Amino acid sequence: MTGLPSSETVVSSSSRRSRAEDLAVALSTQAGVTIPVDLESLGAFMGVSRITKERMVEDGRLRWFDGAPSIALNSDRPEVRQRFTLAHELAHILLAKNAIGVSFRTAVTQHSEQSERMCDAIAASILMPNSIVTEQIASADGLIDLRLLRAIASRCRVSMSAAASRVSEVIDETCWLIRWNRSEGKWTCVFRAGLPYEFASSRIELTNETELTLSRLSLSLTSWKELTIVIDNARMNSRCQISRDRSGCLMLIRQLSPLT
Numbered sequence: 714m715t716g717l718p719s720s721e722t723v724v725s726s727s728s729r730r731s732r733a734e735d736l737a738v739a740l741s742t743q744a745g746v747t748i749p750v751d752l753e754s755l756g757a758f759m760g761v762s763r764i765t766k767e768r769m770v771e772d773g774r775l776r777w778f779d780g781a782p783s784i785a786l787n788s789d790r791p792e793v794r795q796r797f798t799l800a801h802e803l804a805h806i807l808l809a810k811n812a813i814g815v816s817f818r819t820a821v822t823q824h825s826e827q828s829e830r831m832c833d834a835i836a837a838s839i840l841m842p843n844s845i846v847t848e849q850i851a852s853a854d855g856l857i858d859l860r861l862l863r864a865i866a867s868r869c870r871v872s873m874s875a876a877a878s879r880v881s882e883v884i885d886e887t888c889w890l891i892r893w894n895r896s897e898g899k900w901t902c903v904f905r906a907g908l909p910y911e912f913a914s915s916r917i918e919l920t921n922e923t924e925l926t927l928s929r930l931s932l933s934l935t936s937w938k939e940l941t942i943v944i945d946n947a948r949m950n951s952r953c954q955i956s957r958d959r960s961g962c963l964m965l966i967r968q969l970s971p972l973t
Contacts, residue, residue: 729834730882736807737838748845749870752799755839756784759806764799773798775805782806793872800836807835830910834882841869841879850884857888858954859935859965874906877965881907887969891917893927894961900924903961918943930957941972948972 741750744758756764762781766788773795774785784802786795808828846865853861857880865876877890891905902917919927923940930936935956942951952968 729831733804733831733834733838734843736804737835737842740807741839741842746839748842748868750800750840752796752803756799756803759803761803761806766795773802775802777809782809791872793866793870793875796870797836797840797872797875800839801832803839804832804835808832837875837879837882840871841865841876843883845869846879846883850880857884857886857965857967859956859963862890862965873963874904877907887967889964889966889969891964891966892961893919893964895928900927900961912944915945916943920948927955927957927962930955930962932957932959942966 740755740759744755746755753764760781761784762778763783765783765785767785768789769785769787772787772790776783776785784799786798790798805828808831845868849861849865849868850857853864859873862873862876862880865871865880866873869876871879874890877888881888888907889905890907892903893900894903895901900919905917908915920941920943923942926938926940935954937952937954940951940953940955942949948971950970950972951966954965954967956963
């Protein structure tokens with residue numbers, strides 16, 4: 714690989730997003746990648762000696778031996794998650810200079826908050842290039858909805874969560890994807906994506922009225938609603954698209970404002 718921005722360039726750039734985009738575009742251009750990205754071939758292009766799938770606690774593991782990287786992926790994770798993890802570890806290689814040892818990526822333990830965020834951004838840019846996302850949005854006449862996220866996820870072989878996060882970055886607008894499950898009459902948030910980092914640890918709940926509205930929705934129905942949600946005890950008005958199923962619902966929030 715030649716002509717890629719160095720890690721020093723990465724540090725001095727104006728924003729994480731533009732730095733990640735620059736690195737991903739430079740790498741993808743040199744490697745001649747197509748969508749969906751063949752990550753194993755990309756890894757070979759970057760000098761990765763081996764990519765394996767193993768039983769492990771963490772999502773992925775990057776090791777360096779005599780300057781050559783190898784990557785292990787958690788074999789129990791879904792394919793789309795393995796792909797994002799692999800792209801994330803490849804991003805670590807892009808940022809590495811004379812790296813020795815081992816780094817881990819898990820949902821709980823972070824290697825370095827700043828480097829992990831950068832590697833997530835690079836991974837998203839590799840898997841879902843800006844040009845592909847904007848093309849998909851244009852083909853949907855600019856409508857950001859669950860159908861668009863499913864189309865991007867299918868085309869790029871990523872999860873809908875990853876697609877939501879990437880769309881949010883590209884359009885720089887609210888695009889939160891939240892999964893609610895219903896058990897014993899109570900709705901619980903089981904995952905969320907596309908939220909800014911300042912909301913990463915926020916508690917998100919539904920009001921009693923919103924819970925009742927979701928419970929009354931017909932199964933397999935997708936519709937737009939104005940609903941109230943609670944973020945860290947603050948009531949917020951949201952414009953969202955809801956897709957109801959037997960175990961709960963998928964909520965795509967496109968507008969969010971405090972209730973006065």
